[in-house]
Every structure is written in structure tokens, then in C-alpha cells.
Amino acid sequence: MINKIVSSAKEAVAGIFDGATVMISGFGEAGSPVELIHALVDQGAKDLTVVSNNAGSGHVGLAALIENRQVKKILCSFPRTAISVVFPELYRAGEIELVLVPQGTLAERIRAGGAGVPAFYTPATVNTPLAEGKEVREFNGRQYVMEEAIQADFALVKCAAADKYGNLIYNKTARNFGPVMCMAAKTTIVQAKQVVELGTIDPEHVVTPGIFVHRVVEISNPADESKLVAENEKYHGIRQ
């Protein structure tokens, strides 16, 4: 029988291995699976390659994972925020590798990874430093850059509600990268604010069909990341 619900964030992130590629949803704090990331800090897998739009704020969530030296490389579009302190420090010290990817190209490369499309062409970055080393090709008189798909071993995603089949709905702009990341990972791990009975989510309203989801944990009171950052909260593993 199909039941993707697991009972804890710890159980949800089990098996994430050293050197894995991990996609992490969110646009800033909106849609960031803070509890799953903290469980990954506790779990301790290292040498991770992270794919995420940003590089974390303050000392919680993705910033805590980076600060705990678990991330060797990050693919993202905007690692700089007003309150990002951890990434800049490690980046300047040469202790974390950055691959800068334009936001739309990042989203499309992830979708391609989930959709079985190994590569596609986009007009973004043509004639800019970010196209260096990439194939440029003309279609209908215009130049395009070839971009390859991004896939991951794991995706950590936050959503509003899930059922035991793994069908997901999201909340407002917290949807952002969640749906495409669910598609592109071998194991997709979701934290849902609410787990609902099968049939509660109208089949017309499902945003991520369960086929893309492998584990779901209910986190009914997720952290408000901006509050944690404002309070200068630090997460460095399970506090005893």
C-alpha cells in the first residue's frame, strides 16, 4: 500500500549521503524547508552540493547547513542578501564553491532534469560572462546558449498540505522552486504544514502529483525564518 508519510524530520532525511546533490526549495525564507534542513544539520552528511535560489540568511536554515561545513558547492542565482553572513565569509575564504546560474535558467534546468530533457537552449546570458565556455547556437537569426539539465539525489521541499500519496499544494509565493525540484530528485522529501486525508485535495488543484514525492513529514508549526534571523538565532545541531 502507498503511504509516504514518515513520523519525523529525522526519519525524512535518513540516508542522505556524503557527497550527495541536494535541492532545497525556497525563495529567501518563503518556501524554505527550515526543519528539514535542521534535521540534515543533525544528520551530518557532508561534502554536499546544494541547488537553491539563495544561500541562506543569518545562522539558521541553509545558512546553518553551510556554517556547519556540510556544503562544498552551491548552485544558486542570488547568494547575496542583506543578512547573509555565513556564505560570504566562507566564499571569500575559498571554503565553498559557487556556481552562479540565472534564476530562470536555474528553474528551467531543474524542470528539464525532472522532465527527461538533457539540454535546451535559452537566450539568457548570451554575450555575458555567464555564457563563457557554453555552446552558443543560432535559431531563427538569434543566439541562444545551451544549458544542461540539473538533477539531484535528494530534494528538500516545503509545502502547505500533502496526502499519503504525496500530492502537494503550496501557499502563495512559497510555491516557487518546490514543484520543479520535486520532479528532479531521485528522492523527494517534503515537509507539509498539514497532512490531509486522501481525496481532500481536489484533483484539479494538485500542484505536485504524488509521483514526484517520496517522503512526507508533517511540520505543523514551521519556524518563521525571518524571526529567527532577526533574533540572531543560531542552529548548530540538536540542542540538548
Place this chain on the structure above:
Amino acid sequence: MINKIVSSAKEAVAGIFDGATVMISGFGEAGSPVELIHALVDQGAKDLTVVSNNAGSGHVGLAALIENRQVKKILCSFPRTAISVVFPELYRAGEIELVLVPQGTLAERIRAGGAGVPAFYTPATVNTPLAEGKEVREFNGRQYVMEEAIQADFALVKCAAADKYGNLIYNKTARNFGPVMCMAAKTTIVQAKQVVELGTIDPEHVVTPGIFVHRVVEISNPADESKLVAENEKYHGIRQ
């Protein structure tokens, strides 16, 4: 002010010109915009290139458009149905050109057309006759065929409900090609079973955001195509 609602199917299809490329939604009868197609029969534009998954049944809808000799070429995945009589006859007589495109490639090429992606790679058709003349390229040890985007001058799409901004929701498997075709046409023309007030469609449930839609006509009692076909109904323009 933004109001995309027009008052008749005739008004909705105005301006479709001879030689235009027209996408038509639907998978068989599910999602087929029969009233818009009939308005196009009345309107009379010819030498059309049609992009649609099928080639029509009986003598109504897309079959009527073909029977009225308005279609010179059709891109589709499955022109053969138990009750398709018009297309096979014209095809065997060499009076209509067929470009056969696998269903998934067709959907993805249309999406690409709407998403500003001029070309992408897919594993479908490799080593088959449908890959002849196409570029084949290896990624990670596997072969893929390059496929180019499809765009259209017009799309004729059927949906369940629309508002004046052009936000759309669909009904069940009648959704099929509608959302991607809306994206890929310069002018997207929609028949909605219901036009609703702005704000009625929950922003979380919108399937096609209004940015992809240009004209909406309410057809509250759309034809049941399979009934028309069963009754051997023929549509040959406005019946006086």
C-alpha cells in the same frame, strides 16, 4: 482597463488570416473547442496549418474544418480514430499534408514555443523513422534528438471557467493541450463554459494565468462532439 471577454464566437475568431498557424486544444473530443472551430468554418480562413493532437471525428469540429478544405497541413500525433473519415480521405488523395509528431514531443515543443526555448533534446524517436533528418546528440552516454519549438499565430482552446483577465481553469482530462497552447500563440482565443467574476477563481487554482489569453467567449452549452458524431451531424458553415 482589462477585459478580454468578447460577445460571440464570431468575434472571437475575427482576424484569423489565410495561411495562419492555428493550435487547437483537445484530446479527441475532450477539450476540443467545437464552437470556436465552427466559427472558423464560418469565417472561412484557408491554407491553415493546424497543430492538434488528433485530426477530427465524423463531420464536425476539426473534421468539419478539414472537410471545408481550410487546412493545408496538420501537425498531430494520432490522426487515426475509429470514426475519422474526413482526414483519411483527403490524406490518401494527397490533399492535406501530415507531420506526425509523437505526443510527448508535440506537447513539449508547444511548451517550448511558449517558454522562449527555441529547441531541446528528447530521447523519443531515436533510431526510428521519425528521427530522420533530425540532429542526434549524445548526453551522458545516451542519444537524444533535437526538437524545435512550435509557435502559432492563434490558439483555439476550450476551458471550464474564465475571468475577464483571462485566468482559466479546466475540467478533468479536458485540460490536456490547453495550457501549453495558450502559452505558444500570438493570439489565444478561449471558449469558456462559464465566465466568472474576477476573484472567483482562487489564485492558487488558476491553471492558465491571464497573461497567456487574449480573447474569451462564454459558450455555456458546448456541443457534445461524440453525440454529434454518433448522429452523423455535419457542419458546413452557418445553416440558414
Place this chain on the structure above:
Amino acid sequence: MESDNKIIGWSTGEMAQKVAMDIHDGAYVNLGIGIPEMVAGFIPEGREVIYHTENGLLGMGKVAEVGSEDPELVNAGKKYVTAIPGAAYFHHADSFAMIRGGHIDVCVLGAYQVSEEGDLANWSTGNPNDIPAVGGAMDLVAGVKTIYVITKHTTKTDESKIVKQCTYPLTGKNVVSRIYTNYAIIDVRDKQLFVRELAPGVSFEFLQKHTEATLHQE
């Protein structure tokens, strides 16, 4: 020879049941039009399988009952169907993302021919008088992890459908994992055919006699 088809081996229902036995609990499955659709009726008690139909539904239920058909709820064969609780609707590009992206576990298809290397021909006889139609077959064989073929072992004129090389236009090359016929279940492995199970009354020699391709015993 024609009579062999009738008196020896499995019935179509038994073939479908054999396929069903090989579909694991929790699998996401796409069933081709026709005989493959029968597989759904034979999934053993206690296994939960979710059906994908490429026209935009995950969680397809049984065929609709007479009187409650919805022309906007159909399967890939344009039959009126139903949706189970926990189903999801989506558009065609998303549906084939599931297929091409390798998310569907098993697809069961019919065949005109299967070669000993696992090539499949099931979309065109190559007859120029036929209207060519491919549907989603090429996307399915290219994208789904495991392709099972269910087919009569021979044609109506007793020609082998399991051949050294397909003479009909290919749907895909090296794509078939296992073939279920009325005579046997045959695995395709390392571009060779291995007989996995013989139907009652079918010997290996009988099977080879009715098979153009070279068969191997496990």
C-alpha cells in the same frame, strides 16, 4: 498451425494476469490501449498500483459505469473512465514530463514485433495506405523504466512476432524488458532472449519452432 494458438498456452486473461503479478506494490503504471488495459483487473489483493494515463490523469480508476460517463474524463484510448481519491489532473507537457523523466515505473504495451535485442515495433506496419499514427508510444518506450510487452506469440497467419530484426518501423530500440505471450514469458537481457516461464503444454522446442529469434533457456 493456427490451431496451436487456440488450444495451447495461456488465454489473454491469463497473460494479463502474468503481467499483473510482476507489477510491484506502489508502482506507477501506464497501460497501453487494448489488451494491456486488462492488466488492471488482475493486480493481486494487497497491492496498490497507481495508473497514469498520458492525456493528463494520475490515479485513473475503473471504466465509467453506463449512464455516468463524462466526455471530459477519458483515458488515452478515449474510453470514459473515473478518477480515484488522491488523483491529480495536469496538462500534456506535465504528463509527458512524468513519462520522459523516468517517473513511471512500468508501461505495458502491445506489439507488432519485438526483436531479440528488445527493439519494439508497434505503431506502423509500414503500409503506405495506412494513416500513420504514433500517439505517445515513442515517448513511453523512451522514458518509462520498465517496458513490458503483451502480445500473441504469432500473427494470425502464424508468423513469429518475436524476430531477429524488426521489419516494421521501430517504436524504439533496446527498450523492451519482458515479453508476455500466450506461449511464454521471455526476458530481454544483454540483447538476448531468455525464456522465463513456459505456458502449460508448451515445450522449449515448440516455443523455438514458433519463434524466429533465438531463444535461450535460463
Place this chain on the structure above:
Amino acid sequence: MESDNKIIGWSTGEMAQKVAMDIHDGAYVNLGIGIPEMVAGFIPEGREVIYHTENGLLGMGKVAEVGSEDPELVNAGKKYVTAIPGAAYFHHADSFAMIRGGHIDVCVLGAYQVSEEGDLANWSTGNPNDIPAVGGAMDLVAGVKTIYVITKHTTKTDESKIVKQCTYPLTGKNVVSRIYTNYAIIDVRDKQLFVRELAPGVSFEFLQKHTEATLHQE
């Protein structure tokens, strides 16, 4: 020189108003972070404009009122915003399909430099100590039909931002349609700059003196 910036020409609000006047009724508009966001406040009465924010919302409303902020309803600048009736949420790939696919009519962006051929540099100063960050800027300039730049005419150290060739890394080549500065509105046409409107108190000669690139009078 610094004083010129202060006493001559348009205020930032007036610049934003000039941009707003050029946005047509019914336009789909994406506003960059910072000064471009001010444009929304100046759309003339009677025009309806729909705002797209690339993090997944079409139909963005005003900034959220204090006390009713929703951390899951933000704009591209991560400000708490609202949604209007008739809005739609979608995921990032769909959002950038709108951008890349040419569906957004106008995008208003800030700039470090604009060249006389319409090249834009607005994402990196090239300083190796800065953390590189690009966001959606390259997708926007490549995909949106009309790119308007709103910027002070000169830097704080009175260097021209409108240059013969950008010295900062490019965001996109030949992408800018029109530049709104505190001194003038300048069109980019056929890889040349044409002065469309001068701010009060600004002469063509004064403008050229403060502009590295060659300007043309209409």
C-alpha cells in the same frame, strides 16, 4: 559637479512618473528591485496594469500593511506584498516561461551602466571581493519585449552611467529600449542614443557634457 545632480533635473519620483506615463493600459509589467518599484505608484488613473513578480505571482498588489505581512507572500525583492483579485500563483519555471517567452510587455530595471548600443550592466561591478549575484536580471533582459532603465544619470563620483561601452560585466547586449535619468529620457534606436525629452533646466549641451556616449537630437 556633484551639485548638478542635486539642483538640476528630475527627482527620483518624477523619473518614476515619466516611466509610468509610458506604460500602456493593460500592460503586463515586471518592476526591478529598488527605484523601479516606485513606478507602480504613478500609473495614471484609468490605466490598468498587471504586475508580475518572478518569484511566482501575476497580479501583485501593494506592499502589505504593517501587521498583515505574510512571509509566504513576497515579491522578488523579498518585500511583503499583497495579491489583487484575479491574481495567479505559479512555480518558478512557469514564471520564467512568461519572461523568456516574451509575454511580459515591459520590465523596468536599474543600471550600473548602459551603452550607446543598449547594452546593460546591472548585476556585477566586477569587483572580485563582491559576492556575485545575478537573480533574474539576465532572463528578464533576454525575454521581455521592452526594457526600460531608470537610473541617476551619473554616479556619485559624477562618472557617466551612459557610456560608449560598458566596462562592467554585461547583463545583456542590445536590450535596453529607453533610459530614464534625472536629466533626460533617451531612446536607444539602431544602436544609437536619441534624446527624447530633457528635464527642466537641462540643455542638450549640458546633457552631452555629462554623458560619455554620443547623444543625438530627435
